[in-house]
Amino acid sequence: MKFMVIVKASKASEAGQMPSExxxxxxxxxxxxxxxxxxxxxxxxxxxxSKGVRVRFSGTKRTVVDGPFAxxxxxxxxxxxxxxxxxxEAIEWLKRCPxxxxxxxxxxxxxxxxxxxxxxxxxPELRQQEERIRAQAEKLGKK
Numbered sequence: 001m002k003f004m005v006i007v008k009a010s011k012a013s014e015a016g017q018m019p020s021e022x023x024x025x026x027x028x029x030x031x032x033x034x035x036x037x038x039x040x041x042x043x044x045x046x047x048x049x050s051k052g053v054r055v056r057f058s059g060t061k062r063t064v065v066d067g068p069f070a071x072x073x074x075x076x077x078x079x080x081x082x083x084x085x086x087x088x089e090a091i092e093w094l095k096r097c098p099x100x101x102x103x104x105x106x107x108x109x110x111x112x113x114x115x116x117x118x119x120x121x122x123x124p125e126l127r128q129q130e131e132r133i134r135a136q137a138e139k140l141g142k143k
Contacts (some may be wrong), residue, residue: 002041002112003082003090008016009075017098026098034082039093045078063114073106087111097131 019027034040046052049067056063069075077100084090092108099105115127123132 001042001084001086002114003087004110004112005080005082005090005094006076006108006110007045007078007100008106009049009072009077010103010105010106012101012103014050014072014075016048016050020102023098023100023102027100030097032092034080034093036138037093039082039084041083043078043079046076049075077101081112119138125136
């Protein structure tokens with residue numbers, strides 16, 4: 001099972017404040033443990049929303065909205081993508097994580113959809129297309 005682990009933003013992360021050397025060291029060790037356990041597929045921090053944009057969809061109309069965005073508690077500061085056996089295993093790994101911010105922090109765990117989750121609507125042709133796209137994306141990721 002794949003899970004996205006979402007680190008919520010803080011006022012400090014939204015202000016562009018970089019983590020301390022102590023936190024970077026602790027996170028580096030934690031990430032090494034995740035990799036050694038065969039769990040971590042990806043993990044990155046994100047720039048503050050002031051450097052981001054949103055594209056709002058309304059029918060065929062697209063509107064670009066520049067950051068920053070107001071509700072810090074709804075923003076994402078970083079993420080991991082994990083492959084684990086269960087939701088409970090993801091929770092246990094997350095409990096070992098250093099606090100990503102110097103304040104009260106929430107980290108969300110969300111299961112990633114996999115092909116079988118879509119049922120009959122995900123036809124054999126769509127599955128083949130998905131496999132081709134993933135293979136091409138993997139090649140690009142290795143460049």
